[in-house]
Amino acid sequence: MSLLAARQITKRFPGVVALNDVSFDLMPGELHAICGENGAGKSTLIKLLSGIHPYGTYEGDLLVDGCVARFQSTADAGRAGLAVIYQELALVEEMSVAENIFLGSERLRHGLIDWPRTFRDAAELLDRFDVKLDPAARCDRLGIGQKQLVEIVKALGKESRVLVLDEPTAALAEHEVQVLLKILRDLKARGLACIYISHRLDEVFAIADRITVLRDGSSIATFVANKTSKDEIIRNMVGRQINDLFPKNEQTREARDASPVFSVSNLSVADPHTGRMVLHNISFSLAPGEVLGIGGLMGAGRTELLMHLFGAWGERRGGTVTAQSKALPPSDPAEALRNGLALVTEDRRRYGLVLEQDINFNLSLSSLAAVTSRAGLLDANRERQLNEAMFQSLQIKAPSIAAITGKLSGGNQQKVVIGKALLADPKVVFLDEPTRGIDVAAKVEIYELVNRLTAVGKAVVLVSSELIELLGISHRILMLHEGRIAGEFRRGEATQEILMTAALAPKS
Numbered sequence: 098m099s100l101l102a103a104r105q106i107t108k109r110f111p112g113v114v115a116l117n118d119v120s121f122d123l124m125p126g127e128l129h130a131i132c133g134e135n136g137a138g139k140s141t142l143i144k145l146l147s148g149i150h151p152y153g154t155y156e157g158d159l160l161v162d163g164c165v166a167r168f169q170s171t172a173d174a175g176r177a178g179l180a181v182i183y184q185e186l187a188l189v190e191e192m193s194v195a196e197n198i199f200l201g202s203e204r205l206r207h208g209l210i211d212w213p214r215t216f217r218d219a220a221e222l223l224d225r226f227d228v229k230l231d232p233a234a235r236c237d238r239l240g241i242g243q244k245q246l247v248e249i250v251k252a253l254g255k256e257s258r259v260l261v262l263d264e265p266t267a268a269l270a271e272h273e274v275q276v277l278l279k280i281l282r283d284l285k286a287r288g289l290a291c292i293y294i295s296h297r298l299d300e301v302f303a304i305a306d307r308i309t310v311l312r313d314g315s316s317i318a319t320f321v322a323n324k325t326s327k328d329e330i331i332r333n334m335v336g337r338q339i340n341d342l343f344p345k346n347e348q349t350r351e352a353r354d355a356s357p358v359f360s361v362s363n364l365s366v367a368d369p370h371t372g373r374m375v376l377h378n379i380s381f382s383l384a385p386g387e388v389l390g391i392g393g394l395m396g397a398g399r400t401e402l403l404m405h406l407f408g409a410w411g412e413r414r415g416g417t418v419t420a421q422s423k424a425l426p427p428s429d430p431a432e433a434l435r436n437g438l439a440l441v442t443e444d445r446r447r448y449g450l451v452l453e454q455d456i457n458f459n460l461s462l463s464s465l466a467a468v469t470s471r472a473g474l475l476d477a478n479r480e481r482q483l484n485e486a487m488f489q490s491l492q493i494k495a496p497s498i499a500a501i502t503g504k505l506s507g508g509n510q511q512k513v514v515i516g517k518a519l520l521a522d523p524k525v526v527f528l529d530e531p532t533r534g535i536d537v538a539a540k541v542e543i544y545e546l547v548n549r550l551t552a553v554g555k556a557v558v559l560v561s562s563e564l565i566e567l568l569g570i571s572h573r574i575l576m577l578h579e580g581r582i583a584g585e586f587r588r589g590e591a592t593q594e595i596l597m598t599a600a601l602a603p604k605s
Contacts, residue, residue, distance in 0.1 A: 098163050100125045100290050101146075101179075101259055106157035108141055108150060112496075115141040116155070117314045123259065128281060128291045130301045130322070133311035133334055134536040136494050136506045139294050142311070143263055146292070147181040148174040178258030182248050182265055184507060184534050185446055190237035194230050195219035198251045222254050226280050238370065241444050242269045242395045242562075249277065253284070260284070261292045264507075266300060267534040271564065271597065273395055278304050296536045297563075298327045310334055335538045342541060343569030346388065346548045357382035358556050359438075359525045364416035366405050375401050375411065376580045383525065385554040388547060390571030392561060393600050397577040399560045400443050403527045406558075407440040408433045421524065434463060437524030441514050441531055443560070449514040452503030456495060459502050459513050460484040464520040487516040492542070508539040515546070526550060529560045544570055564593040576600050 102122035108115045116138045123129050133139055144150045145159065148168035152159075159166045161177050168174050174181070188197050195216045204214040219232035228246050236244055245265065252260060266274045281291055281304060295301055301308060302322055309319045310333040317333050360382040367374050376398050383389055393399050404410035405427070406418055413427035420436040430440075442448040450459050461468065461480050468480040481498070488498045491512045495505055502513055511531065518526060528547075532540045547557055547570060561567050567574050574591055576584045576599040584599035 099123060099160070100162065101292075102160040103142070103145075104158045104160060106142075106145065106155055106159065108138075108145060108155040115314055116145070118157075119311070119314070119316045120157075121309045121316060121319060123290050123292060124306075125290055126285050126288045127306045128285055128293055128304055130293045130295065130305035130308045131311060132295070132298070132301060132308055132330055134508075134538050136313075136509070137311040137334070137536075138314040139311060140263070140506065141314075143181060143183070143261060143294070146174065146179060146261055147171050175255070175257075179261060180252040180255050180257035180259070181261040182252045182263060184264040184267060186241070186244050186248055188236045188244055188247060190235075192236060193232065194223075194234050194236060194239075194247050195232035197236055197247055198222060198232075198254055200251070202255070222250055226250055226253060227276050240395060240400065242273060245269060246273065246277075249280075253280070257289070259290050259292065261294075263294045264296065264534045265293075266295065266297060267530075269395065269562065271394075271562065272601075274300065296534070296540075298330060298537070301330075302327065312336060331537055334536065342537070342544075343566075344541070344545050344548055346544075346551060346570055346572075355385050358385050358421060359383040360419045361406065362417045362419070364405075364418065365414045366401065366411040367414050368401075369410070369412045372412075374414065374580065376405070379416070379580075379582060381575060381582075381585075383556045383558065385524075385556055386551045387573070388551060388557045388559055388571045390559050390561065390567035390574040391577065392564060392567050392574060392596055393577035393583070396579070397600065398580040399577055400529055401580075402577070403440060403529050403558065403560055404442075406433075407438055407527060409440070434521055434523075437522075438527065439463060439518035439521050439523035439525070440527045441511075441518050441529060443529040443533065445510055445514045449517070450502050450510060452501075454502060455499050456488065456493065456502055456505075456513055457481060457484050457498040460487055460498070460516050460520060463517050464522070467520070467522075483520060484516075487520055491516050491546075508535045511535060511539075511543075515543070519550075523555065525556045525558065527558045527560075530562065531559070532561070532563075532566065564596050567596065568593065 099122035103120055106116050106119045131139055145155060148171045151169045152167040166177060198219050199215055204211045204218060216232045223230055223232065228250055230243060236247060249265060266277055293305060305322045307319055308322055308330060310317045310330060312334060362380050364376060364379040366376040391399050401411060408428050408430045418425045420438055423436055425436060426432055446452060461484060468476050470476060484498055493512045494509050502510060531543055550557060559571060568591060572588050574586045575582055576596055578600055
């Protein structure tokens with residue numbers, strides 16, 4: 098008998114059918130992957146499983162141990178043994194790792210929090226799952242990948258029977274991905290069942306027993322993982338064959354020989370909170386039409402580098418940053434924008450968007466100068482005209498640019514962030530994990546967009562945790578290790594093994 102099952106689930110919102118006759122089941126000790134494009138219904142399904150969409154608001158039945166589950170809240174789902182790790186993190190930033198792990202299940206003694214036990218138990222949990230984090234570290238000092246690991250350990254610590262993971266490795270470096278997959282294999286061996294939602298098909302095929310594909314809100318088919326292929330899964334996800342994941346991106350000789358449009362010389366940067374040096378003597382230049390990939394393990398300084406180059410983070414201790422032959426100050430994003438730089442941040446919900454506002458509002462945030470008169474008045478018609486063109490160009494899936502941004506799927510929110518950057522008409526675009534949490538078809542769209550940008554002479558700096566992505570789209574790749582450049586590689590001379598070797602054990 099199945100541990101968990103969905104039977105002909107249909108979930109409607111005003112004007113939208115988010116799930117249409119969806120069925121699948123989960124056996125004890127099984128890892129069942131759910132794959133589909135952004136907007137396919139995966140997030141709605143998770144919210145239904147977790148009790149956010151309560152019983153009675155959908156058609157069909159959710160069964161636990163063969164009995165109809167009538168969840169009215171997330172607490173009901175938790176009591177039934179379901180734990181959910183969402184793609185968008187839900188930590189209390191001001192609290193420590195240990196406090197977040199036991200939030201809601203505090204270690205008490207005589208009615209008060211037993212702090213020694215709290216940190217001791219957290220350290221044991223982290224050690225059990227081979228997660229290298231300090232239990233006392235504040236979560237607002239962690240990178241997004243480290244925060245994801247805290248969420249995972251928090252869920253695993255509840256000893257749940259069913260673990261639902263929504264893109265759990267989207268922000269993790271390759272070695273952290275392998276740690277998580279090992280954890281999940283161990284949990285499977287102990288009988289824990291997992292629903293694993295991911296766009297990373299390599300991971301899906303490495304760990305899943307079965308794969309259910311959703312498309313346009315419907316369950317298309319369920320496959321036994323070792324009896325299908327990536328091509329078949331992709332074809333069912335998108336309804337068509339994708340022949341080339343990385344469209345050809347040729348840099349012209351003229352672009353290679355042109356004067357740099359952006360350069361960094363001997364840049365050293367400290368953490369503004371702790372004073373600890375994070376970046377050491379970073380130097381590189383960027384030609385028009387070039388894609389420079391930047392890789393490295395978690396904590397290597399990739400995001401910190403882009404944030405500092407855009408003037409949004411860090412205390413500069415040495416070196417220079419030059420855009421179009423002009424030296425840029427260390428802490429002035431507005432000046433960076435004026436000099437042709439744009440940043441697509443890794444954490445789109447925290448730094449990239451105003452979720453409560455509509456798409457039109459968000460698209461304009463980096464380009465208000467272009468739609469403001471000398472008298473300081475906003476030209477709303479001009480703003481809407483430009484935003485509408487970008488909305489259509491990026492094929493954002495929403496009823497109109499008046500749709501609230503926080504209600505979009507993750508992939509479409511990412512398109513809004515990219516559109517906001519492009520409307521500033523930058524010469525250099527910094528992309529920090531632009532395909533994190535995005536399905537295969539949407540990834541191809543972003544790669545094609547990068548090609549269009551470079552074809553008209555714009556330069557791109559691409560940070561990615563996926564080595565295959567760096568190899569597929571970059572003209573050059575810099576690998577970072579503990580804030581230093583560990584190696585520079587040109588297209589055609591690098592492999593995943595070479596890049597990982599540089600990230601792990603740079604030459605002295």
